[in-house]
Amino acid sequence: xxxxxxxxxxxxxxxxxxxxxxxxxxxxxxxxxxxxxxxxxxxxxxxxxxxxxxxxxxxxxxxxxxxxxxxxxxxxxxxxxxxxxxxxxxxxxxxxxxxxxxxxxxxxxxxxxxxxxxxxxxxxxxxxxxxxxxxxxxxxxxxxxxxxxxxxxxxxxxxxxxxxxxxxxxxxxxxxxxxxxxxxxxxxxxxxxxxxxxxxxxxxxxxxxxxxxxxxxxxxxxxxxxxxxxxxxxxxxxxxxxxxxxxxxxxxxxxxxxxxxxxxxxxxxxxxxxxxxxxxxxxxxxxxxxxxxxxxxxxxxxxxxxxxxxxxxxxxxxxxxxxxxxxxxxxxxxxxxxxxxxxxxxxxxxxxxxxxxxxxxxxxxxxxxxxxxxxxxxxxxxxxxxxxxxxxxxxxxxxxxxxxxxxxxxxxxxxxxxxxxxxxxxxxxxxxxxxxxxxxxxxxxxxxxxxxxxxxxxxxxxxxxxxxxxxxxxxxxxxxxxxxxxxxxxxxxxxxxxxxxxxxxxxxxxxxxxxxxxxxxxxxxxxxxxxxxxxxxxxxxxxxxxxxxxxxxxxxxxxxxxxxxxxxxxxxxxxxxxxxxxxxxxxxxxxxxxxxxxxxxxxxxxxxxxxxxxxxxxxxxxxxxxxxxxxxxxxxxxxxxxxxxxxxxxxxxxxxxxxxxxxxxxxxxxx
Numbered sequence: 001x002x003x004x005x006x007x008x009x010x011x012x013x014x015x016x017x018x019x020x021x022x023x024x025x026x027x028x029x030x031x032x033x034x035x036x037x038x039x040x041x042x043x044x045x046x047x048x049x050x051x052x053x054x055x056x057x058x059x060x061x062x063x064x065x066x067x068x069x070x071x072x073x074x075x076x077x078x079x080x081x082x083x084x085x086x087x088x089x090x091x092x093x094x095x096x097x098x099x100x101x102x103x104x105x106x107x108x109x110x111x112x113x114x115x116x117x118x119x120x121x122x123x124x125x126x127x128x129x130x131x132x133x134x135x136x137x138x139x140x141x142x143x144x145x146x147x148x149x150x151x152x153x154x155x156x157x158x159x160x161x162x163x164x165x166x167x168x169x170x171x172x173x174x175x176x177x178x179x180x181x182x183x184x185x186x187x188x189x190x191x192x193x194x195x196x197x198x199x200x201x202x203x204x205x206x207x208x209x210x211x212x213x214x215x216x217x218x219x220x221x222x223x224x225x226x227x228x229x230x231x232x233x234x235x236x237x238x239x240x241x242x243x244x245x246x247x248x249x250x251x252x253x254x255x256x257x258x259x260x261x262x263x264x265x266x267x268x269x270x271x272x273x274x275x276x277x278x279x280x281x282x283x284x285x286x287x288x289x290x291x292x293x294x295x296x297x298x299x300x301x302x303x304x305x306x307x308x309x310x311x312x313x314x315x316x317x318x319x320x321x322x323x324x325x326x327x328x329x330x331x332x333x334x335x336x337x338x339x340x341x342x343x344x345x346x347x348x349x350x351x352x353x354x355x356x357x358x359x360x361x362x363x364x365x366x367x368x369x370x371x372x373x374x375x376x377x378x379x380x381x382x383x384x385x386x387x388x389x390x391x392x393x394x395x396x397x398x399x400x401x402x403x404x405x406x407x408x409x410x411x412x413x414x415x416x417x418x419x420x421x422x423x424x425x426x427x428x429x430x431x432x433x434x435x436x437x438x439x440x441x442x443x444x445x446x447x448x449x450x451x452x453x454x455x456x457x458x459x460x461x462x463x464x465x466x467x468x469x470x471x472x473x474x475x476x477x478x479x480x481x482x483x484x485x486x487x488x489x490x491x492x493x494x495x496x497x498x499x500x501x502x503x504x505x506x507x508x509x510x511x512x513x514x515x516x517x518x519x520x521x522x523x524x525x526x527x528x529x530x531x532x533x534x535x536x537x538x539x540x541x542x543x544x545x546x547x548x549x550x551x552x553x554x555x556x557x558x559x560x561x562x563x564x565x566x567x568x569x570x571x572x573x574x575x576x577x578x579x580x581x582x583x584x585x586x587x588x589x590x591x592x593x594x595x596x597x598x599x600x601x602x603x604x605x606x607x608x609x610x611x612x613x614x615x616x617x618x619x620x621x622x623x624x625x626x627x628x629x630x631x632x633x634x635x636x637x638x639x640x641x642x643x644x645x646x647x648x649x650x651x652x653x654x655x656x657x658x659x660x661x662x663x664x665x666x667x668x669x670x671x
Contacts, residue, residue: 006093013070022061026054043229048116055109059102066094132259133170133202134158135192137219138209146217146244148293149210153219153248157206160252162387163356166259170200174390181425181432202226206255212241219247221255232258245292291319298328303430308332323349323359330366339602343370358387372604372635374405375669389418392431399438403445404637406666412442426462433463440471441640449479457488466500470507470640477511482520502528502540506547507640513547513647522548546574547647551581567598573610577617588618605631613648624649625657632665 010016030050037046134157137150151172158171179195196202205228208221217240222233234254239246291314298311309332315325326349333342346366349355355363361383368377378401388394395418402411416439426432436459443452452475460468469492476485489508493501505524512521525544542561545554555578562571572594579588592614599607609631616624628643636642643662644653652658 003093006090006097009090010094015065015070018065018069019062022058030054045116048112052109052112055105055112059098059105062098062101066091066098070094130167131170131200131202131204132161132167133175133196133200133205134161134172135175135205135207136172137207137221140209140211143212146210146212148296149217149219149244149248151296152245152292153208153210153221153251156248156252157221157255160256161259163358166256167204170196170202170390175200177392181423181428204231208251210244210247215241217241217244217247219244219251221251223255223258234258291315291322291325294318295322295325295328298325305332305336323355327362327366334366334370339370342366343602346370358384369401369405369635370602372633374401374635374666377401378406378408378666378670385415389415392419392429392435395419396431396434396438399435399442403438403442404639405635406670407638407663408667408670409442409445412439426459433459433465433468436463437468437471440468440475444471444474444478447478449475449481453479453481453484460492464495466496466503469504473504473508474511474640474645477508477515477517482517502531506540506543509544510547510641510647511645514645514650516650542574546578549581551578554578555582566594569595569598569606569610572598573613576614580614580618603634605634605636608634609636609642613646616648616652621652624652625661628658628662629665632662638663 030047033042033050034047036042043049134154137153139147139150154172158169161167161169175192175195178199179192196205203226205224206221207224208219210217210219212218216238219237219239220234223231225231234251237247237250237254239250294311294315298308298315301307301311309329312325312329312332315322316329326345330342330345333339333345346363349363361380364380365377365384368374368380381398381401385394385398389398395415399412399415402408402415416435419435421432421435424432436456440452440456443449443455452471456468456472456475460472472488473485476482476488485508489504492504496504505527509521509524512518512524525548528540528544529548538557539561542554542557545551545557555575558571558575558578562568562575565571572591576588576592579585579591592611595607595610595614608627612624612627612631615621615627628649639645643649644658649658
């Protein structure tokens with residue numbers, strides 16, 4: 001029987017009529033269920049479940065038609081009733097069609113289950129997830145001036161969950177940051193639901209809205225689970241329109257009460273206490289609303305230093321008890337090298353006042369860094385990191401402390417991997433470059449040179465800052481890939497400024513000197529020497545002569561530089577070393593002794609480090625190691641230009657004394 005004959009036979013035996021009854025009935029049932037699901041309070045996926053049931057039933061119904069409607073006709077058509085029944089051509093095609101329809105139904109059911117239940121298939125797993133997404137509260141007042149009411153409510157709730165250790169918080173700031181820097185498959189920014197479902201997968205979502213009635217503000221909030229089913233809707237909170245913080249504080253208390261008792265237990269009945277809170281918000285009591293607005297604007301203008309500081313001052317002036325702008329102000333001055341001001345601001349905050357444990361820990365990080373207690377700073381930072389390891393700023397700061405303060409490059413990989421970089425839009429991520437920088441430096445120290453080159457070559461084509469090229473140059477040198485290095489720097493010079501070119505040539509030459517590749521190093525120093533025609537006070541030219549070993553020319557330039565800036569420790573040391581190498585020992589001794597007059601607070605061992613450079617340059621290894629240890633104890637940092645990366649110490653950097661006493665000093669105190 002051919003296909004046309006089969007269809008004609010099905011029509012004759014009313015198979016199509018019976019199938020149409022099933023299909024139309026199924027459609028009607030689906031339409032009715034879709035209409036009554038919400039009024040009856042049925043689960044949102046009830047229609048999906050019914051579709052799966054109807055797809056399973058369709059091939060079963062087709063078999064039912066055969067068994068109870070068609071089989072008797074087939075038997076009746078047998079010519080000899082006494083002869084056993086044999087399968088007809090129609091029956092064979094009927095069951096072949098049944099097999100195909102059953103297969104298609106199975107495929108459809110599989111796709112529906114995968115698309116709708118793939119990531120949330122285990123309800124117990126979702127219920128045991130203690131990640132809590134706090135979403136921005138919707139402003140339904142029509143007054144844009146009240147937008148920050150939603151931000152305050154979300155911030156208070158995030159901080160409360162963090163401080164009371166009732167869950168891992170995914171804050172609105174974190175979601176917003178990821179929404180702006182993660183690309184979708186279509187090349188556009190993906191939406192909120194995709195961010196939550198694909199990147200964070202929270203077990204609960206806190207959301208809400210606020211509106212007003214005359215002079216009264218009304219705030220509503222609710223908690224949903226991972227399946228977006230409402231767990232609880234809180235009673236509407238009312239407060240004066242000019243006192244929105246009262247509403248936010250009350251809702252925070254309601255939510256914390258729920259999460260602490262009924263809303264935050266895993267399948268074993270235990271409350272999780274490891275926090276994933278990522279927004280820098282530490283308040284115990286509501287700040288002045290005006291002060292909060294100033295802080296919000298200050299954070300938004302963090303790249304505009306003058307405006308950023310001005311807005312922080314206004315926030316503190318509006319509310320002297322507001323903790324967060326004080327921390328931002330300390331950080332601002334520390335990053336500028338204004339250590340005395342940063343320390344003064346820190347000391348103005350009374351550690352014995354009514355501060356939370358987290359606030360005290362934040363202060364401990366800053367105090368320890370400013371006092372050069374790097375091991376204590378790192379331990380305190382790790383506590384904050386455990387609370388906010390997904391926050392890019394906190395993550396980057398932890399990497400910096402691990403590598404440059406306590407020399408633990410082995411810690412960087414795990415910290416770095418907490419935030420995946422593959423989907424980041426690097427142009428929108430101001431801190432991403434520093435994370436690549438720290439990861440690159442750590443990999444260089446661990447000997448992963450090819451990994452650094454493979455990662456950073458394409459990244460430096462996007463992020464063009466010179467600092468990011470330093471670990472890449474170090475990797476090329478240490479891997480002895482000097483031809484590739486020359487090509488990379490030549491290509492870079494096509495678009496770079498003269499100052500950047502000179503900077504990279506100096507840095508490259510120094511790395512080659514440190515690797516005992518003198519001839520190759522001199523090629524880069526000569527590029528600077530041949531191009532510069534104003535040697536009187538040219539620092540790059542002075543360095544080129546100095547590290548090339550041309551101490552006579554270096555001396556002439558450093559004498560001028562020192563006269564212009566006698567407080568510059570590097571000028572004092574390089575001029576003293578130049579005098580010594582040129583045989584003027586008395587001048588060298590007189591010059592280097594000027595270092596001690598430069599001792600002041602907040603130098604973190606810079607003077608003793610200079611003494612170590614001088615002593616090792618004149619061949620006194622023991623004194624060099626003693627002064628290096630003094631520098632380390634005071635908090636001198638491990639950078640691409642210091643300690644093992646400093647040519648002054650290339651004769652001792654591989655010695656057991658250097659490694660054990662200097663490189664492992666802080667590492668031994670943090671294990």
